[in-house]
Amino acid sequence: MALKTGKQYLESVADLKLEAHMLGRKSGDLGEHGLVQPSQKAVAFTFDAAHDPATRDLFCVESSLCKAEINRFTHLHQSAEDLVNKVKMQRYCGAGTACCFQRCVGLDAANAIYSTTFECDQKHGTDYHQRFKDYWSWIQQNDLVVDGAMTDPKGDRGKRPKDQVDPDLFLRVKERRPGGVVISGAKLHQTGMLNSHEILVMPTLTMRPGEEAWAVCCAVPTNAEGVRYIYGRQASDTRKLEADPLDVGNPFGGQEVMTVFEDVFVPDERVFLDGEVDFSGTLVERFASYHRQSYGGCKVGVGDALIGATALIAQMNGVAGASHIKDKIVEMIHLNETIFSCGIACSATGEATAAGNYLVNLLLANVCKLNVTRFPYELARLATDVAGGLLGTMPSAADLNDPVAGPYIKKYLAANPDFPVVDRMKVLRLIENLVAGAGAVGYLIESMHGAGPPTAQRIMIGRQADLEQKVARVKNMLGLV
Ligand SMILES: Cc1cc2nc3c(=O)[nH]c(=O)nc-3n(C[C@H](O)[C@H](O)[C@H](O)COP(=O)(O)OP(=O)(O)OC[C@H]3O[C@@H](n4cnc5c(N)ncnc54)[C@H](O)[C@@H]3O)c2cc1C
Numbered sequence: 001m002a003l004k005t006g007k008q009y010l011e012s013v014a015d016l017k018l019e020a021h022m023l024g025r026k027s028g029d030l031g032e033h034g035l036v037q038p039s040q041k042a043v044a045f046t047f048d049a050a051h052d053p054a055t056r057d058l059f060c061v062e063s064s065l066c067k068a069e070i071n072r073f074t075h076l077h078q079s080a081e082d083l084v085n086k087v088k089m090q091r092y093c094g095a096g097t098a099c100c101f102q103r104c105v106g107l108d109a110a111n112a113i114y115s116t117t118f119e120c121d122q123k124h125g126t127d128y129h130q131r132f133k134d135y136w137s138w139i140q141q142n143d144l145v146v147d148g149a150m151t152d153p154k155g156d157r158g159k160r161p162k163d164q165v166d167p168d169l170f171l172r173v174k175e176r177r178p179g180g181v182v183i184s185g186a187k188l189h190q191t192g193m194l195n196s197h198e199i200l201v202m203p204t205l206t207m208r209p210g211e212e213a214w215a216v217c218c219a220v221p222t223n224a225e226g227v228r229y230i231y232g233r234q235a236s237d238t239r240k241l242e243a244d245p246l247d248v249g250n251p252f253g254g255q256e257v258m259t260v261f262e263d264v265f266v267p268d269e270r271v272f273l274d275g276e277v278d279f280s281g282t283l284v285e286r287f288a289s290y291h292r293q294s295y296g297g298c299k300v301g302v303g304d305a306l307i308g309a310t311a312l313i314a315q316m317n318g319v320a321g322a323s324h325i326k327d328k329i330v331e332m333i334h335l336n337e338t339i340f341s342c343g344i345a346c347s348a349t350g351e352a353t354a355a356g357n358y359l360v361n362l363l364l365a366n367v368c369k370l371n372v373t374r375f376p377y378e379l380a381r382l383a384t385d386v387a388g389g390l391l392g393t394m395p396s397a398a399d400l401n402d403p404v405a406g407p408y409i410k411k412y413l414a415a416n417p418d419f420p421v422v423d424r425m426k427v428l429r430l431i432e433n434l435v436a437g438a439g440a441v442g443y444l445i446e447s448m449h450g451a452g453p454p455t456a457q458r459i460m461i462g463r464q465a466d467l468e469q470k471v472a473r474v475k476n477m478l479g480l481v
Pocket residue numbers: 105148149150151153154157158187188189190191192256441442445446449450451452453454455456
């Protein structure tokens with residue numbers, strides 16, 4: 001079954017019987033939980049799009065491993081065109097859900113691990129690449145969702161893993177047993193973890209000699225023994241538990257989970273790096289760059305939704321014709337398309353790795369993500385400006401439904417008579433969700449920190465820009481020595 005529908009995906013994730021600590025209680029039946037449902041709905045969107053005649057061609061692709069037709073969310077990119085199509089697909093999902101749809105991080109991890117294991121085997125005579133191919137072919141054929149787990153808690157940022165007060169502050173191999181390793185530690189901020197079937201664990205930074213225990217990459221089922229989950233809070237998240245959905249703003253949503261690995265056994269066939277410190281940096285750099293490319297699609301899609309909502313609220317408020325409003329919306333479009341241009345550019349100029357899959361242009365992927373740490377904030381500022389103060393002060397859906405308060409709300413929140421008051425409230429709530437509510441986790445905080453904070457991109461840009469060549473060219477042009 002290479003192409004699941006959204007419904008089949010939801011059933012398959014329910015079968016995992018995952019449990020999580022949420023708001024002080026241990027919860028099962030997560031698909032029934034109001035906090036989780038919007039995030040599962042967003043992942044299901046990526047499955048249904050593979051069956052929709054309008055988007056099938058973009059979402060379906062032939063696997064390089066098993067030759068079956070698969071969802072592009074599990075594809076190993078075989079060309080620059082594949083990289084471009086990935087970004088277009090992500091934009092489509094972002095625009096359709098207005099949130100983080102959670103499925104990119106595993107895709108980015110897989111493509112990074114594929115090429116890194118190939119090169120590691122060449123140098124060290126290991127057999128990680130074949131193991132990974134077998135594993136990933138199984139993922140493709142079963143159309144599974146994979147969480148990409150890179151970020152360790154990291155403890156004192158000024159200290160190396162081995163110098164932390166607790167060695168588990170960076171996930172590590174704690175013990176070796178016949179046939180596998182035992183890992184211990186945690187991964188924070190894990191996107192879509194409880195909506196995933198599998199976890200790809202990766203090191204969080206370039207390890208050095210002496211730090212072999214922390215240079216580990218492996219796959220773990222989300223329902224493996226010893227893996228524990230603590231649900232992350234989002235602003236206004238308990239609105240999702242209220243009876244009337246109006247105040248939630250967006251029927252879709254993201255999910256981040258603190259994930260603890262308490263002495264989890266991983267069999268050898270699921271281990272893809274084990275102590276080869278010289279390849280930890282390659283893996284981190286490639287994963288991060290693919291993920292920085294991803295933001296050139298997904299955040300643009302969410303930006304499309306914010307721009308659409310802003311243009312609509314301007315009509316509803318009766319200001320759509322004002323020149324400064326039109327100009328602010330053009331500015332939003334300009335910023336959003338600038339991010340998209342970077343996403344497309346780093347894809348179109350991607351190149352084949354030694355393993356055969358395609359890697360993005362590292363310089364342009366980092367430029368893309370650095371813009372993402374800024375532009376969505378400016379889009380959010382402009383949307384807040386255009387929407388008006390009701391964004392932060394509007395009465396609740398419960399009061400709208402109240403026999404006494406409701407008529408006042410309908411009377412005094414009336415604006416352009418072409419639009420019902422309740423529709424105006426819905427659009428305001430969507431904008432609120434994206435700039436200050438649960439959706440701002442995906443649109444703003446993730447834009448800043450997801451795939452690494454801005455300094456990480458600046459370091460990569462400095463490394464990749466070939467400054468020496470630029471200096472040499474100027475010297476040559478001026479005839480200097
Ligand atoms: C919504 C969201 C979703 C995410 N999803 C995932 C996911 O699915 N998988 C995953 O693996 N990760 C995920 N992340 C994690 C993300 O990659 C990290 O948040 C990011 O790398 C920053 O790490 P941090 O949060 O530990 O912040 P820190 O590393 O503490 O950074 C905070 C600040 O300190 C600075 N800093 C850090 N260390 C040093 C140092 N040694 N010296 C000087 N300055 C330093 C940074 O530059 C930054 O300005 C997600 C994050 C968010 C917010």
